Amino acid sequence: MHNLGVLLSGRGSNFLAIADAIDAGKIPDARIAVVISNLADAPGLEAARQRGLNAVAIEARGRKRAEHDHEVVAALRSHEVELICLAGYMRLLSPGFVQAFSGRILNIHPSLLPAFPGLDAQMQAFEYGVQVTGCTVHFVDEQLDHGAIILQRSVPVLSGDDPHAVAARILEQEHVAYAEAIARVLSGKYEIVGRRYLPKK
Numbered sequence: 001m002h003n004l005g006v007l008l009s010g011r012g013s014n015f016l017a018i019a020d021a022i023d024a025g026k027i028p029d030a031r032i033a034v035v036i037s038n039l040a041d042a043p044g045l046e047a048a049r050q051r052g053l054n055a056v057a058i059e060a061r062g063r064k065r066a067e068h069d070h071e072v073v074a075a076l077r078s079h080e081v082e083l084i085c086l087a088g089y090m091r092l093l094s095p096g097f098v099q100a101f102s103g104r105i106l107n108i109h110p111s112l113l114p115a116f117p118g119l120d121a122q123m124q125a126f127e128y129g130v131q132v133t134g135c136t137v138h139f140v141d142e143q144l145d146h147g148a149i150i151l152q153r154s155v156p157v158l159s160g161d162d163p164h165a166v167a168a169r170i171l172e173q174e175h176v177a178y179a180e181a182i183a184r185v186l187s188g189k190y191e192i193v194g195r196r197y198l199p200k201k
């Protein structure tokens with residue numbers, strides 16, 4: 001059984017999509033061992049509790065990044081987490097965190113990286129005037145929104161769209177993409193060559 005650890009800061013729709021995908025058998029031999037948030041009032045944490053999952057708040061406010069991350073890493077280890085899924089976790093990970101789980105941290109970002117890293121990626125893309133955007137699931141390295149890309153899904157930006165419509169269209173694809181990427185990584189059937197994710201038979 002693969003133990004997943006989900007980190008989130010907000011509403012947790014990607015977390016719920018992962019949980020639903022597990023329940024639907026789309027991520028074989030996996031369970032969510034723990035959901036951790038840096039914000040005690042994150043709705044996603046409450047949603048995790050309601051599903052009967054271990055849900056832990058580790059407040060970051062007023063603490064040094066390395067110290068906070070150390071505690072998060074300890075919690076992940078105590079739940080024997082194999083793969084970490086950042087799902088709207090709006091904090092940079094310290095190098096120590098990334099090294100502790102090297103090659104075992106995934107993130108989902110709401111743009112086609114390397115375009116529009118950072119905050120409000122959907123709005124950045126909308127204002128830039130792109131006609132195609134989407135989402136990216138990638139490994140986390142020590143740089144922001146930078147590690148090897150596992151999977152991307154694209155969506156059109158239509159002429160009548162407002163930023164909200166674009167974000168909603170992307171989010172729908174995020175929910176599909178994340179579950180698929182997790183299943184791929186857990187299968188172990190891939191190699192990373194340079195920056196490239198290459199599936200293996």
Ligand code: GAR
Pocket residue numbers: 008009010011012013014015044087088089108109110118119120121171174
């Ligand atoms: C998602 O759109 C995710 O891609 C984004 O935050 C949202 C979280 O929504 N993440 C980032 O922007 C990370 N750079 P959710 O809480 O409903 O899953």
